[in-house]
Amino acid sequence: MLCFSVIGQNSEELVLSSRFLHPINSKDTLNTINLVKKLGVKKVDWLYSDSESGLKELSKYARFSLAMNPQVPDSGQFTIKGRVQDINGNKLKAPWMSKWKMNNPYWGCVNSPVFQEVFKKRAQVLISLGAYGLVVDDARMNDQAVEWGGCFCEYCMDGFTNFLSTSGVNLPYLNFNYKAYLKDMNKVDSVYLLAELKMQFKKFQHESVVKFISNWRDEIKSQWPDIKLFTNNYLGRWTEIYSLFDGGIAEIRNKDLTDSFFLQKRSTCDSLKKEQTFTLASDNFLDYINFFNLCKKYHFNAVAPWDVFVGKGKESNSRYFIEDDLLEVIFSNFKNDCTWQIDSTENLIVKATLSARKNRRNTNKLIVYFSSINNEIKHFEIIK
Numbered sequence: 001m002l003c004f005s006v007i008g009q010n011s012e013e014l015v016l017s018s019r020f021l022h023p024i025n026s027k028d029t030l031n032t033i034n035l036v037k038k039l040g041v042k043k044v045d046w047l048y049s050d051s052e053s054g055l056k057e058l059s060k061y062a063r064f065s066l067a068m069n070p071q072v073p074d075s076g077q078f079t080i081k082g083r084v085q086d087i088n089g090n091k092l093k094a095p096w097m098s099k100w101k102m103n104n105p106y107w108g109c110v111n112s113p114v115f116q117e118v119f120k121k122r123a124q125v126l127i128s129l130g131a132y133g134l135v136v137d138d139a140r141m142n143d144q145a146v147e148w149g150g151c152f153c154e155y156c157m158d159g160f161t162n163f164l165s166t167s168g169v170n171l172p173y174l175n176f177n178y179k180a181y182l183k184d185m186n187k188v189d190s191v192y193l194l195a196e197l198k199m200q201f202k203k204f205q206h207e208s209v210v211k212f213i214s215n216w217r218d219e220i221k222s223q224w225p226d227i228k229l230f231t232n233n234y235l236g237r238w239t240e241i242y243s244l245f246d247g248g249i250a251e252i253r254n255k256d257l258t259d260s261f262f263l264q265k266r267s268t269c270d271s272l273k274k275e276q277t278f279t280l281a282s283d284n285f286l287d288y289i290n291f292f293n294l295c296k297k298y299h300f301n302a303v304a305p306w307d308v309f310v311g312k313g314k315e316s317n318s319r320y321f322i323e324d325d326l327l328e329v330i331f332s333n334f335k336n337d338c339t340w341q342i343d344s345t346e347n348l349i350v351k352a353t354l355s356a357r358k359n360r361r362n363t364n365k366l367i368v369y370f371s372s373i374n375n376e377i378k379h380f381e382i383i384k
């Protein structure tokens, strides 16, 4: 029997993360605002939306953070100018987005003045729509793009030449241009120099991102000191780039559902004074029981299992949406002094029980009948 008791300061929150403001079209049966109303959610994070009227309505019930990423368009809906380029001058897509159908597949280059302006303007627009915070997804930008062959745009090349002038590297000729040097392999006469330049280029792109995010953050904060800036910090890591943000929203894996993982993350967040929200990529309700317990025990915000990305490879559009009624029970109990237990396995139906003490005598009990054959919730009941 798995059993976790929950104590604490109740500083953590169960938050809703709706990737888009549903319904997104006439066929969409989901409705973010109706769900927010039903659950009494006070915070919606990581939402992609430009809908002035929709966000105004949402703001009546919950504060929300809006998301942006390196694909902020520069020309209408399209990503044309100021983009990360490969060595041949072609615009680059992130490898995992290569098959996604979208108007704006290309990442901006942090060294391009066009993209610097576009990224700042986008933040201003989102804040003007009423966001309490901004979430920057894929905040590694050029630091990550260097792994798939970027960025060789003119701004990066000029910037890299300047960077090298203070690096102590002995360059083979004056007016050095890294792209021209690599393209003309006859001149690449030293494998040692080639390796040194490659290492320095990674360092340069990393420092470019640190400078870009720092400048962007400082400009935003000088105008809106209270705005919260979050990033997608995979597994709750706080690298130099992620540490430029106030907080992180991180996807964790089933194997991270351990006391040691959460304890270590708690200690890091405390020492760095960072706010951390976790989201679990799973469509298994039983995993969520462990997840809620651990988030409560170690005081992390937890993303509710609704609109949670669980796809892999070909199913990259798969998202998990738990039943609204069950989610309502989970929400109402997350803050209470409660215990989730996985009681027993009977004919492959698992009973997951939540006991919430309303006062010293009364206990609400939720029993969820869950099939471990197909990971489906068969039904659930609340016993008062």
Ligand SMILES: [Zn+2]
Pocket: 083, 084, 085, 109, 110, 111, 112, 151, 152, 153, 154, 155, 156, 157
């Ligand atoms: Zn560039």
